[in-house]
Amino acid sequence: MNIIIHPTYFPNIAHFVAFVKAKVVVFETDDNFLKQTYRNRTDVYGANGKLTLNIPVIHSQKNRQKYRDVKIFNEEKWQSLHWKSLLSAYRTSPFFEYYEDELQPLFNTKADFILDFNLKCLEVVCDCLQLELNTSKSEIFQKTVEDKTDFRNLVNAKKKPSQHFDIYTQVFSNKHGFIPNLSILDLLFNEGPNTLNYLESQTLITP
Template sequence: MNSLIHPTYFPNVAHFVAMIKASDIVFEVCDNYQKQTYRNRTSIYGANGKLDLNIPVVYSQKNRQLYKDIKIFNSENWQTQHLKSLESAYRTSPFFEFYIDDLMPLFTSEVDNLMNHNIKCLEVVFECLQLPFNYTVTKTFELEPKLVMDARLLANSRKEIPQKFKPYAQVFDDKHGYLDNISILDLLFNEGPNTELYLISQTLNL
């Protein structure tokens, strides 16, 4: 079945399970932007536990804006900060050196539009997994879409649906235990080529 999903910033494992198992990926591009969601945030496993990486955006609550029109606020040098956080968190992981060169342009090239950048991040991760990245986009917003698995709720961090995925080895799990359903980068750096098989074997709770 097709999966209708928001393109978010280095999505969590649940997002990728939904995409990997979909016959076709449909990105929601006609919705209003909402703050405090995974549209501009990803969670990684740092030395002190769960660490959120946020992309600063230009947004006004007075006027509703479509997600596809949201611009990134680049004065904060967030790309350098995110890259340093990833290096600190994962430089000792088994596959960091294997993938970081492919990911590096996402942190060194100029970016402007949030949705376009998120889709580019997804494209690069699919390339790392050597998987085709084919998708369509919505033409109108439907509150209750038909004939698709509606996975848009996965972008909502405030009402996050609990997931129970199989634990895998993480860099700091001896200090803080296993952290479930964080960024796909955590899974990629720790599991490498096994990431695809891991995702296929998981059951998604929607």
């Protein structure tokens, strides 16, 4: 199966299930940037439940701006804040220390464009998972694609995925229960080397 999908900020589990099931992953990079999507946000499990981490971006004065052209607003110290939030949420998880050294540089190095940063985050996570993806980038925007399964709707942060995800142990599940479809980081820190097995075992519901 060949898919087209958005590269998002530490993609959620639905995205990664699509990744591991795909033969070829085409990243949508030529569309317009929209607010309230996973392009610049990810959900993790904090002490008070679901916690959304947002990357501030510079919005153009023009009505439309290409995803690939959107710059990060680095006047806000968002990287430090996000790393502190991950420490607070996951330092007691079974595998946080196992991956900490690979992930921390992402929050210590200035990033200019949100798309480039998202792709770098994905690259680091795939290294942690020892997952090799056959990827390419879109060259023009097509509203309808015929030769690929279209998973671009997963970028919508307001829409809940229709598929069911198996329960795994989360750090604060005794407080707030199981929260599905969080960032891949939640699964990685809690399941470690079993993460890939978990993803491969989930049923993928195509759009």
